[in-house]
Amino acid sequence: MDKFFKISERGSTLRAEVVGGITTFFAMAYIIFVNSGMLSATGMDKNGVLLATCISAAIGCFLTAMLANVPFAQAPGMGLNAFFTYTVCFGMGYTWQEALAIVLLSGVLFLVIAVSPLRSRIISAIPAFLKSAIAAGIGLFIAFIGILNVGLVGFGSGVPALQFLVDDGAGNMVVNSAGILALIGLLITAILMAYKVKGAIVIGILATTLIGLPMGQTHLPESITMAGVSLSTVAFQLDFGGLMAKGFLPLITAVISFALVDCFDTIGTLIGTAKNAGMTDKNGNLPGGDRALIADAIATCCGACLGTSTVTTFVESSTGISEGARTGLSSLVVGALFLLACLLAPIANIIPSAATAPALIIVGVLMIKGATEINWSDFEEACPAFLTIAMMPFAYSISDGIGFGFISYSVIKLARGKGKDVPVLVYIIAVLFIAKYILNSL
Numbered sequence: 001m002d003k004f005f006k007i008s009e010r011g012s013t014l015r016a017e018v019v020g021g022i023t024t025f026f027a028m029a030y031i032i033f034v035n036s037g038m039l040s041a042t043g044m045d046k047n048g049v050l051l052a053t054c055i056s057a058a059i060g061c062f063l064t065a066m067l068a069n070v071p072f073a074q075a076p077g078m079g080l081n082a083f084f085t086y087t088v089c090f091g092m093g094y095t096w097q098e099a100l101a102i103v104l105l106s107g108v109l110f111l112v113i114a115v116s117p118l119r120s121r122i123i124s125a126i127p128a129f130l131k132s133a134i135a136a137g138i139g140l141f142i143a144f145i146g147i148l149n150v151g152l153v154g155f156g157s158g159v160p161a162l163q164f165l166v167d168d169g170a171g172n173m174v175v176n177s178a179g180i181l182a183l184i185g186l187l188i189t190a191i192l193m194a195y196k197v198k199g200a201i202v203i204g205i206l207a208t209t210l211i212g213l214p215m216g217q218t219h220l221p222e223s224i225t226m227a228g229v230s231l232s233t234v235a236f237q238l239d240f241g242g243l244m245a246k247g248f249l250p251l252i253t254a255v256i257s258f259a260l261v262d263c264f265d266t267i268g269t270l271i272g273t274a275k276n277a278g279m280t281d282k283n284g285n286l287p288g289g290d291r292a293l294i295a296d297a298i299a300t301c302c303g304a305c306l307g308t309s310t311v312t313t314f315v316e317s318s319t320g321i322s323e324g325a326r327t328g329l330s331s332l333v334v335g336a337l338f339l340l341a342c343l344l345a346p347i348a349n350i351i352p353s354a355a356t357a358p359a360l361i362i363v364g365v366l367m368i369k370g371a372t373e374i375n376w377s378d379f380e381e382a383c384p385a386f387l388t389i390a391m392m393p394f395a396y397s398i399s400d401g402i403g404f405g406f407i408s409y410s411v412i413k414l415a416r417g418k419g420k421d422v423p424v425l426v427y428i429i430a431v432l433f434i435a436k437y438i439l440n441s442l
Helices: 014-028 030-040 046-068 080-089 096-114 118-125 128-149 177-194 200-211 248-276 289-306 317-322 328-350 353-373 379-394 398-415 424-441
Strands: 074-076 165-167 173-175 311-313
Touching (some): 014 328, 030 046, 030 080, 030 200, 030 353, 046 074, 074 289, 080 248, 096 248, 118 424, 128 248, 128 353, 128 379, 173 177, 177 200, 177 353, 200 353, 248 289, 248 424, 317 328, 379 398, 398 424
Antiparallel strands (some): 074 311, 165 173
């Protein structure tokens, strides 16, 4: 094991790798409940999605361990699951079966990029500030979803407003207990995060679920059993037949958006985390990073077939690395724990949306920091970045945020006589979005 994973060679120990893996797992285990809850909104079976989440995460971790030998863990990504549910299914009108087919296509596209020279060209083509804006916008969008899911903000008066009282359906105004519980859970999780408690988000979800019992938000089943829990409800349900019914441009923009966001997430996590931990070489590259991208792409394809949204590399891997993990053995431990987590499927339905909403908001807080990497004093960057960030929650669409950012950046640069500064790929993506908007208006 030491020879295969080069544990001693990298200055690590067996204990450090195992502890690092356990730490990483608990830092990202919230995705088990959050992903199943978010994707179930499309009509997917919640228990089936939970199993798909755990198994696809395990596959991604095992591939990363064996192919790349780096201490990074994978699972269905936050932001990408929101794009799947709220943009592709609710916004574009695709069924969840068709959305899974789109995820598979994006995984194949990402795999082609990962194994070809296109990888470095695409990475360098997208301006860094737009990558940061996309991450920040997704964070704001995810937090907005969490707030809306528990009715903290409603549109009953025609404009957004806080709702501490809600209609019970019979014309009576009652306390918004779901919203109150979510606020309690948010404060608990935020305090735990401030104290740097390991697994703070998972602890917050579980604590909020328990508090929800006397508040009538958490409902215990009569029995907890694995009976009826099956992967077959979501696995291999991909539907390619209806993809072209809504047109070629919506399909291609969805596929490209999935692939680009996954690519940016993975590369940003790999390079950023590795650099902070001193794991990069003299050229600033992570040894094994290319193979980690391939593992990510393959895991996405497997995840789509199993029944979940795009699998990506989690920034929470940094928690395990901070504990001394330096090899793929850490990822192997995370994968094994995700397989064990399949046993949690019977309790997935116990956790109310008010318990997962705080997790969405906290993840939004973590992702919005991308906005600090934008040069707000340069309006050529500031305006496209702002539109990218703002349009995601305002238009309730991640792809629209990406579209407005790329279009505005291209137009502003052309108007300033700096058209040559914009890479051809940015123009291509901008034109695709413009064409999509025109055709959707006809």
